[in-house]
Amino acid sequence: MAGKKIQDAAVVREKRRLGKRLFQGRTLILMCLPAILFFIAFSYMPLPGIYVAFVKYNYRKGIFGSKFIGLQNFEFVAQSGQLWRLTKNTILFNLVFIILDNLVAVTTAILLKEIQSKAFRKVSQTMMFLPYFISQVLVGVLVFNILNSDTGFLNSVIKSLGGEPLSLYKNAGPWPVIITLVHLWQKTGYNSVVYFAAIMGIDQEVIEASLVDGANGWQKIRFIVLPSLRPTIVILLLFALGGIVKGDFGLFWNLVGRNPVLYEPVDIIEMFVYRSTISNFNFSTASAVGLYQSLIGFIMVLTVNGIVKKVEPDYSLF
């Protein structure tokens, strides 16, 4: 009995303390309020709607009045093999993106460091950053004007060199590569800045000492620069892994979304969700796939965050 009393008292004290702390933090809470309202309105409010994935959606009855059909919507997508194909494509693309993004960005950053002329470096960095600033709609326009076989720039060049023009828009084969290249084109400028900064952060004395010791350029990169980039690389890689089932809808849709000849090998989950919500108008199926995607992503992030917490506690997100 006495023990319980003490416990109760502790709880009360704890509560009081929490109340007091909340009161003390009231200004900070108020400062957070606009953002909290924002997230409630646009991120949390739609969540109950996920239920649509489990019903046979009827417009008039709304999401919660429609007939519950359990996992049937999931079965409909899974049975035709689409789910597996979409998951596979999305993950493969992301794996390739993650690996190449980092590889190219690290290379670029290292080489950028080798550039001695400050003006040259600045101008080239500005140029490399440009693609990051444009909308995916424009990316679609640019790619089309370079690759199409009638008026495209690439074919103009090939033709002027006497080669056989390519017909990229009727052949799905090269598109996974094209999309990857476009992605790299767009993102490398940005990604390399992160690594460039990390290299700049390396203690210059260590590098100089190594040079005095007679290390050559390659050795310098191999034994000093790369190891010092390791934590950055690892962290960025891990977090990228968390988003491995999320695709860049804007890029895919504007490059190949409207052309069924092209999209089959590059069809990702987002494209399917968009097509079936919108073109085939299947709210429930689309949401089922969306939910499946969120769940996998969620598990991935929790796992990755758990690993990060063990390896580099400072870097964990929560």
Place this chain on the structure above:
Amino acid sequence: MAKKNKNDSMDSAPKVKLGTADYIIRGIGYVFISIFAILCILPFLIILASSFETEANIVAKGVTIWPREFTTRAYEMVFKGGTIWKSYGLTIIITVLGTVIGLFITSMMGYALQRKDFVLKNVLSFFVYFTSLFQAGLAPYYLLMTQTYHLDNSYLAILLPLLTSSWVIILMKNFVKSIPYEITESGKIDGAGDFMIFLKLILPMLTPALATVGLFLALGYWNEWYQDSLFLQQKEVVMLQYRLYKIVNEASSLKDSVAGQFVDYSDLPSESLKMATAMMTTGPIIFLYPFVQRYFIGGITVGAVKG
């Protein structure tokens, strides 16, 4: 900033004699960076040049990096319709308004979440982060926006959902982390309230962060086309990128964009018109970039690496 200068001065004053391998790597560096940089802007040059090229030349000979016959006809077309100015006005208003409001919301929360003594720090951090993990998807979102909020055919459907995001708040939080906690403490000792500390002491130190996050927000607004396509069906004036999207994807809206001009459609420069529109819709953000680049690059560095 100081640190960066130190590094720069190091670069320009190598004290050690370089070997062959160093020169090879350096050579590779120049070549690779040059080629890559040129590849990055080449498509823009092509679009720019082709927007000044005659339609006949584009159709017959393809796009080019230098106009074979110079004409400004496509641009005249783009402007004559007049509606592009309205799209400009709309895009600028929404971008400025959204960025300013968004920055305020983001920086306030970013600051609060970084305060060690904030009681809800962990709860709210997860509250924010969770939104990037779990999304309801298109259908519930669409129904909520239209049925519950009635934001269809309202420009608020563009402005509000892009005000902030878990990503920029985390970015902002990381920036704030780089500001010593002592500054907040000193404010406290002076008796300043939390909001005043934020406004007077912290905000001025966050300039690179504000520039970076602001640029991200502004980019988000400027490049927006998706929400337009969902919610602005009944609006005559749409954001610039959606305008481009419609012009690229559909012949009839190309004609609409210059409708009422007594144009003989047969010589409507459709290809070059698309490119002129592309240039017009993208130009401002490109011109803006070099001015904010310094902050931006500094900003990403702090936000991402020290994260």
Place this chain on the structure above:
Amino acid sequence: MGKKLLALLLAVVMILSLAACGGASSTDDTKAPATDKAEEAEEPAAEEAEDAEEAEAPATDGDAWDAWADIDTSEHVVINYMTTGDAPTTGCNDEMLAELNKILTDKVNAEINIYWISWTDYLANYNLTLARMDGSVDLVGSATDWLDAWPNAKNGAFLELSEEDLKTYAPKTWASVPQEHWDYCKYDGEIYFMPEDNYAQWTNHGFAYRLDWAREAGLADGVKSWEDLTTYFKYVKETYGDQLIALWDTDGGAYPAGGYIQSHTDWTSLNGICSGALWGAYDSDEFTVKCEYLEETDNLIAYAKMMKEWDEIGVWPTDVLSNTGSDNRLEFRQGKTAVEQHHTQTWTGLVSPKASTDNTMYVDNPDAEVGFFYYGMESKNVKRDLITHGVCAISAASKNPERALMVYDMLRNDADCYDLFNYGIKGRSYDVDENGLRFTPDSYNADTDSISTNWWWGRNDDLEIPSAAMNWDAINALYEEYEGFAKLYPWENFVPDMDAIQSYVNNCQDVYTKYMKLICYGQYDGSEEDMVAEFQQALRDAGAEKVTEALQAQFDAFYGK
């Protein structure tokens, strides 16, 4: 303390400013009706004369509407009419609507507002708008073949229309549509649409071509077969190739393969499964469901070979599959292409020199003539249009369904409303000559005087004023030809249940679109036989046979076999 208060204040201001943003939406919404009213206010003086004429109208054709006097229409309402198409920018449209709304207000105390679903991603926006169910639309133009009328009816987007309601609120429409046509609009025993069933049109597809060039090519009677079409293309390419943008400046989105099979068999495709219309049956065995492209191997190969030949002739641009943004129809009108692939109705606008100011080929070349090679010509296999090719439904979320029905009844059956809504303002958008034919006055300028309402869901031949601009000789000749052998679509009130097979159908549709693009435009290497075999295998892998089985079961259940 003061500073803290200030901090609180600022935070509150922040929130309020957000709330204020929210509030702005409502002012935004009310803006539209307000301006409408202002426009109306300007009108009355000019319209008084018209009004006097209106007053007589009820006396002449009133009777069925007399009963409306008992209906409570005291509240003025706005009926939103939703249609696909791009909103017109001419002022004339607003003036026409203002005039029309005066009549509607007079009669049923309602006005109409057009809710446009623009052509970019139209199917998406059409369905999304319906899904909102917030009363933003009342009258909904739809179609069971090219817009998702059945799925929307099944999903609860449309209001069930009881006989009682139709008799009361749309008496003239009710009386003019025969019972069997109403039956075609039923799902599960309930009527969901009002069909546009009294409007002569044929939407059988085919190729419009230059008859004058065909004659030059040695085809005295014009193109009578697919092989003739090849002959025609070869001749035109050789003779006029360098003057044309392309023989057919298509965007690669049309798949005439089905038309080829139609021309060589008695096949009919089942509507409402997917846009590819992959399933159907032969007239000779109309209750056995088959998958067209799994059955018709020989025809498909023959067709593929022909398309390879067309590709070699250079019928379309080399980059056909990404040729978006081209406008072949306009180019055909201007004499810059050699064919236009679309339906009969479209052809009527092409065969008539004065039907459009864009038809400049007739100005540039007085000998120009346009013929039509329709699908099914060789096999005499043409089906009549569905009764439900154009229908009007009432949104289930409509706040004023009764008034929406009344407005529809007026638009469809009242001559004044009909003329305004379909032709515009008399004397400005159009005029009527002594023969009772419609023509555009000399002062007419398409940029300022044209109207557009896309009223494809309630046209009525009793009120149509034939256009003097149309080439009725040619059009009637073709219509008579059709009348001679056209058959009814055999499964008009069968509504397939897609739930369990939708994902297979989606798969098949994807496969279909992909391979059709390749086959129909000869965009592949290797033999036609291999390509067709690959296509068929892909269809099987996508589950085509499962869909066939499921549909057969539904057929058996529905037709009681």
